[in-house]
Amino acid sequence: xxxxxxxxxxxxxxxxxxxxxxxxxxxxxxxxxxxxxxxxxxxxxxxxxxxxxxxxxxxxxxxxxxxxxxxxxxxxxxxxxxxxxxxxxxxxxxxxxxxxxxxxxxxxxxxxxxxxxxxxxxxxxxxxxxxxxxxxxxxxxxxxxxxxxxxxxxxxxxxxxxxxxxxxxxxxxxxxxxxxxxxxxxxxxxxxxxxxxxxxxxxxxxxxxxxxxxxxxxxxxxxxxxxxxxxxxxxxxxxxxxxxxxxxxxxxxxxxxxxxxxxxxxxxxxxxxxxxxxxxxxxxxxxxxxxxxxxxxxxxxxxxxxxxxxxxxxxxxxxxxxxxxxxxxxxxxxxxxxxxxxxxxxxxxxxxxxxxxxxxxxxxxxxxxxxxxxxxxxxxxxxxxxxxxxxxxxxxxxxxxxxxxxxxxxx
Amino acid sequence: xxxxxxxxxxxxxxxxxxxxxxxxxxxxxxxxxxxxxxxxxxxxxxxxxxxxxxxxxxxxxxxxxxxxxxxxxxxxxxxxxxxxxxxxxxxxxxxxxxxxxxxxxxxxxxxxxxxxxxxxxxxxxxxxxxxxxxxxxxxxxxxxxxxxxxxxxxxxxxxxxxxxxxxxxxxxxxxxxxxxxxxxxxxxxxxxxxxxxxxxxxxxxxxxxxxxxxxxxxxxxxxxxxxxxxxxxxxxxxxxxxxxxxxxxxxxxxxxxxxxxxxxxxxxxxxxxxxxxxxxxxxxxxxxxxxxxxxxxxxxxxxxxxxxxxxxxxxxxxxxxxxxxxxxxxxxxxxxxxxxxxxxxxxxxxxxxxxxxxxxxxxxxxxxxxxxxxxxxxxxxxxxxxxxxxxxxxxxxxxxxxxxxxxxxxx
Numbered sequence: 176x177x178x179x180x181x182x183x184x185x186x187x188x189x190x191x192x193x194x195x196x197x198x199x200x201x202x203x204x205x206x207x208x209x210x211x212x213x214x215x216x217x218x219x220x221x222x223x224x225x226x227x228x229x230x231x232x233x234x235x236x237x238x239x240x241x242x243x244x245x246x247x248x249x250x251x252x253x254x255x256x257x258x259x260x261x262x263x264x265x266x267x268x269x270x271x272x273x274x275x276x277x278x279x280x281x282x283x284x285x286x287x288x289x290x291x292x293x294x295x296x297x298x299x300x301x302x303x304x305x306x307x308x309x310x311x312x313x314x315x316x317x318x319x320x321x322x323x324x325x326x327x328x329x330x331x332x333x334x335x336x337x338x339x340x341x342x343x344x345x346x347x348x349x350x351x352x353x354x355x356x357x358x359x360x361x362x363x364x365x366x367x368x369x370x371x372x373x374x375x376x377x378x379x380x381x382x383x384x385x386x387x388x389x390x391x392x393x394x395x396x397x398x399x400x401x402x403x404x405x406x407x408x409x410x411x412x413x414x415x416x417x418x419x420x421x422x423x424x425x426x427x428x429x430x431x432x433x434x435x436x437x438x439x440x441x442x443x444x445x446x447x448x449x450x451x452x453x454x455x456x457x458x459x460x461x462x463x464x465x466x467x468x469x470x471x472x473x474x475x476x477x478x479x480x481x482x483x484x485x486x487x488x489x490x491x492x493x494x495x496x497x498x499x500x501x502x503x504x505x506x507x508x509x510x511x512x513x514x515x516x517x518x519x520x521x522x523x524x525x526x527x528x529x530x531x532x533x534x535x536x537x538x539x540x541x542x543x544x545x546x547x548x549x550x551x552x553x554x555x556x557x558x559x560x561x562x563x564x565x566x567x568x569x570x571x572x573x574x575x576x577x578x579x580x581x582x583x584x585x586x
Numbered sequence: 587x588x589x590x591x592x593x594x595x596x597x598x599x600x601x602x603x604x605x606x607x608x609x610x611x612x613x614x615x616x617x618x619x620x621x622x623x624x625x626x627x628x629x630x631x632x633x634x635x636x637x638x639x640x641x642x643x644x645x646x647x648x649x650x651x652x653x654x655x656x657x658x659x660x661x662x663x664x665x666x667x668x669x670x671x672x673x674x675x676x677x678x679x680x681x682x683x684x685x686x687x688x689x690x691x692x693x694x695x696x697x698x699x700x701x702x703x704x705x706x707x708x709x710x711x712x713x714x715x716x717x718x719x720x721x722x723x724x725x726x727x728x729x730x731x732x733x734x735x736x737x738x739x740x741x742x743x744x745x746x747x748x749x750x751x752x753x754x755x756x757x758x759x760x761x762x763x764x765x766x767x768x769x770x771x772x773x774x775x776x777x778x779x780x781x782x783x784x785x786x787x788x789x790x791x792x793x794x795x796x797x798x799x800x801x802x803x804x805x806x807x808x809x810x811x812x813x814x815x816x817x818x819x820x821x822x823x824x825x826x827x828x829x830x831x832x833x834x835x836x837x838x839x840x841x842x843x844x845x846x847x848x849x850x851x852x853x854x855x856x857x858x859x860x861x862x863x864x865x866x867x868x869x870x871x872x873x874x875x876x877x878x879x880x881x882x883x884x885x886x887x888x889x890x891x892x893x894x895x896x897x898x899x900x901x902x903x904x905x906x907x908x909x910x911x912x913x914x915x916x917x918x919x920x921x922x923x924x925x926x927x928x929x930x931x932x933x934x935x936x937x938x939x940x941x942x943x944x945x946x947x948x949x950x951x952x953x954x955x956x957x958x959x960x961x962x963x964x965x966x967x968x969x970x971x972x973x974x975x976x977x978x979x980x981x982x983x984x985x986x987x988x989x990x991x992x993x994x995x996x997x
Contacts, residue, residue, distance in 0.1 A: 347662075474885040
């Protein structure tokens with residue numbers, strides 16, 4: 176493969192993650208090694224900014240800033256959600272020619288891989304030599320052909336730690352705040368919601384995933400039974416839960432609420448369940464809705480995830496320099512104990528616009544929790560044990576008085 | 587003061603915090619030093635569990651577990667929200683006599699200090715010698731006579747880090763998700779909501795506190811003006827916001843929603859504001875509602891806060907052993923640079939059922955943000971700088987093409 180000289184552009188797309196900047200860092204640091212790459216440009220707000228010819232010069236950044244990207248959550252270049260039109264694709268190629276961009280990298284999920292594939296295809300068709308690579312990123316873990324996606328490990332760690340803390344909180348106040356609903360992110364795939372189970376003994380009592388149709392009656396029966404058995408209930412519920420007919424359990428009807436890709440806007444599921452439990456079971460219920468914190472927090476960065484995100488960014492650049500194009504870098508699980516990974520490749524066309532749901536063997540028979548196999552799959556990606564919070568042993572002081580006629584003090 | 591021999595009981599009350607267990611740790615480790623204290627008992631779920639004679643033997647816990655309390659959020663003994671009746675107070679004293687409890691410690695906020703005062707008063711009236719001390723705890727920072735409360739520093743750090751991350755996320759996706767509402771905790775006092783400002787350049791654009799009456803028209807005008815100026819808007823809004831007539835802006839009307847102290851249950855403020863902005867301004871708006879995570883997360887423990895929480899627990903025990911009773915331990919700010927504190931005392935009667943709001947000089951003239959004086963007050967309590975996330979410098983790549991006739995790509 177001939178050496179291709181020219182400039183490089185890289186962009187970030189879709190929802191931010193805790194480690195999407197680690198991928199950016201890996202790509203930049205690899206590009207800085209040479210190999211024929213001249214200018215290193217960053218799209219400001221992804222392809223949408225690129226169309227406005229808005230690019231940041233990454234060669235002019237201080238090395239400490241580039242290195243710091245590895246520990247900085249959210250999308251440092253700015254991101255976008257933008258569906259390209261035919262006119263847009265033409266302008267993308269015009270801009271690539273005008274700036275002599277020969278290396279095109281785009282970090283994102285399934286929609287992004289579609290855009291990236293189209294740009295590569297159209298460049299080739301027009302006879303413009305440009306190497307185009309997709310770098311995977313999504314907290315949702317819903318890309319096929321890769322063991323998991325960079326961003327998922329840290330988000331899974333966040334879910335597990337958050338639920339461990341929320342369950343401890345709920346049990347501490349179980350006389351007063353009986354039911355807690357945690358609304359978690361996910362449109363069609365329940366990976367993140369399921370990751371709450373990694374809190375182990377402090378996992379939610381019930382976990383509802385979009386892979387299983389939601390039944391209001393079954394849900395209420397589950398909550399009531401758990402309350403009777405345990406005295407309090409923590410529920411992780413995916414915002415994208417659907418009824419048996421495929422409709423969202425709680426969709427916002429507002430006309431504003433449709434994103435650039437035509438997806439209906441989620442939100443309101445958690446409050447819907449709170450109202451349901453309070454109305455039907457008369458149990459005091461609270462909502463925690465971590466919302467965008469699930470994707471933007473740097474407090475639970477998994478070391479494994481940060482390393483993998485870096486690796487896929489760096490691999491995309493080194494492979495492109497060596498001649499590869501039209502591929503997305505994947506993660507391959509080499510072993511579990513100790514956990515080791517390598518990177519692989521999949522054609523962009525195969526991964527474009529795809530979504531990978533939780534397989535059946537990761538969901539329990541009742542459809543309200545996960546299986547040990549799921550936890551085995553996720554655990555290495557958390558990058559280490561959860562915080563070592565302690566629990567008092569239950570040694571009781573012997574009683575000396577009879578219980579008064581009025582009985583136990585419950586509110 | 588004569589040496590008082592007997593057993594000790596300690597309990598935790600109200601909402602958990604990141605460092606309430608640090609106070610428990612301080613009290614236990616001080617009690618273990620001797621000084622006439624025999625049994626060291628923990629109320630299981632506060633006074634409510636105590637009434638059920640449900641106590642955990644803290645002398646039988648491993649030293650590593652006791653030490654680990656210092657880094658463990660939530661209430662390790664279990665907590666409660668319970669209003670004592672006259673009958674209950676009688677039973678509390680019966681139980682204290684039956685168990686020869688001569689040292690009574692209760693960790694909590696204003697309601698708790700009232701209970702603690704009453705127990706001490708009634709014990710003295712009945713001629714039962716028992717030393718009774720209050721240990722302050724509340725993330726809300728609303729207790730008077732103390733510079734601040736243990737639990738606030740860590741919760742403030744959580745608010746600041748969370749908002750820094752949310753603002754970065756919002757700015758990264760500012761082409762698509764234009765307005766973000768962050769609903770923060772606080773019934774009548776805006777300390778926690780205001781603490782979001784400590785994110786400095788990544789602070790929310792607008793901060794609404796319950797100390798100022800909420801005006802819907804002013805709010806919408808603020809949001810629209812900020813959007814026009816900055817392209818996206820992050821708003822921190824206290825769940826306890828009130829209208830000019832004192833009514834809650836968004837109260838839940840459900841009859842379940844009243845706690846043991848008769849306070850109406852909060853919740854729904856954030857969604858109310860989301861609906862308002864989407865309906866009136868037609869701007870795409872998202873809700874983040876960290877809920878109980880604000881009080882139960884151990885991810886942002888402030889070292890200063892953990893140390894102070896430990897100190898007030900230890901001081902309560904050492905002072906009681908030395909003869910003090912009927913007091914709450916306070917925190918005194920000795921100096922700001924470097925930050926140093928000492929502990930003081932205030933009679934329980936004075937602090938019982940009191941609430942301390944943000945003073946006027948901490949709120950800006952527009953009533954939609956804080957003043958530098960507030961930030962100066964809070965900063966030392968955060969226990970150190972926020973995470974060192976990096977920001978790319980804005981060096982732009984020079985443009986080479988004219989903007990197409992269709993103009994800039996905005997969704």
